[in-house]
Amino acid sequence: MVRIIGFLVGLGFAGVLLISMIVNLVGYFQSPPEPTAEHEFHLHPKELHLASDGPFGNFKDTAQLQRGFQIYKEVCSGCHSLNRVAFRDLTGIGYNEGQVKTIASEWATEVPSINPETGEPATRKATPADHFPSPYANETAARAANNNALPPDLSLIVKAREGGAPYVYSILTGYQEQPAELLKKFPAAKTPPGLHYNPYFANLNIAMPQPLVSDGQVTYGPGNPKPTVDQMAKDISAFLVWAAEPKLAVRHQYGIVVLIFLLIATTLGFLSYQNIWAGVKGKKAAA
Template sequence: MVRKIAFLIGLGFIAVLLIGLVSTIIDAVRTPAPESASHEFHLEPRPAGFSSDGVFGKWDRAQLQRGFQVYKEVCAGCHSMRLVSFRDLEQIGYNEAEVKAIAQQWPVEQPSINEETGEPATRKNLPSDRIPSPYANEVAARAANNNALPPDLSLMVKARDDGTDYIHSLLTGYREQPAEVVAKFPDAKTPDGLHYNPYYANLNIAMPPPLASDGQVTYSDGTKSTVDQMARDVAAFLTWTAEPNLERRHAAGLAAVLFIVIFCFLAYGAYKNVWADMKH
């Protein structure tokens, strides 16, 4: 008797779930979600073809150094990179002396305490220090950016779908809002203080175009610094900050695949040898 009651209760529970599912589908068909400008005019990131793409991807260290230069001269004024230490830059080709010079010349110093007076002070950065934020705290960051909080860029590539291509597309995607957007969706006009970018989720972004013109950065290796080139380089650099072990991970994966292939051949050879004298 107890089993029958339990069965009926379970059957009723399943029936309620099915009724809810069917009613939800019927409502969705009868009253579809209203169209929106972001749904119709939002663009997916353009594939840009980076050296780190794919299972055999590897770093172009010259590009990573150019990307760091773009970050330092353009992005670091607003965006922090709290998970990256100066000494990590040795992984992209800088030597110990260069890293030390970069740390000491960084425009933002580390907070400290004056040992003589006990008052708050600052000190020069050391290679072991994390790259400091340009703002003292979140309140200061919002106050300097019209209440918009510039995100930390350490893991930005991981935080966005197609992160590397997304950053490249976003940085090169600023444009005037097409008239057809406002014609079809009058309420979607880009508000004052925001900027139209079809690669951003809601089309309007608070960040002004950071790469406004060619030649904004003078590369030390002589590479021509077009907007597209600078966007590619900083996107590659931010990919490295989010995935510094990419090359080692790819190498380990390749070694594992080779091991499995060799093991399969050895296992097959052992099988043939053991059962060679057996009659079928």
């Protein structure tokens, strides 16, 4: 009796779910959702190919990573923090210890500290052991300086945003005027004051002003490619991939070793199986 009641209850739940699904489908086809500006004009990230891509990716192109760091230092660091990266980590992109020490000591924003004589809050020059300091004292100050928008930390931005490095690259190169077609079809979607149209951003309007505005905005050293907006966007994207996972190449190397080990272990296991059960199979066949 209990089983029958349980079966009937389960059948009732299944029936309710089926009816709900049918009602929703009928409602969808009778009154489909109206198209939105975000749905029609939002674009997927552009293609971006970096040396760190794929299972064999690495950071051997240290020149590009150093160019990306230069862009962060001269353009992005005024608004965005990089608080999960320490100055000493820069040795991973080709800087020596002396260069890292110089970079840290000359950094525009000083590191919060305590005055040992008075115990009052103070600041000091950064050292290689310090993490990159935030350009703002706190979140309130950051919002006050950016029209109430909080600039995100860039340490893990390529992992925190769907699309990764291609998304960052697309945002940096995607600023443009609103298409006339969009304004004609969706007049209410006009970009509000203080925002900027970018079709690669989720709701098409982003609070961050265009950071890379013209070719040559950052001066590269001899032997580097021309600093066009497109090239600078690629370089900073490559640097942020490194910032998010500086040990990526080592992880890939370990992964290859593990795969080789598993392949050898699988082969030995199969040969052992064949050897152990060969006699048993022969006896069964003879019987």
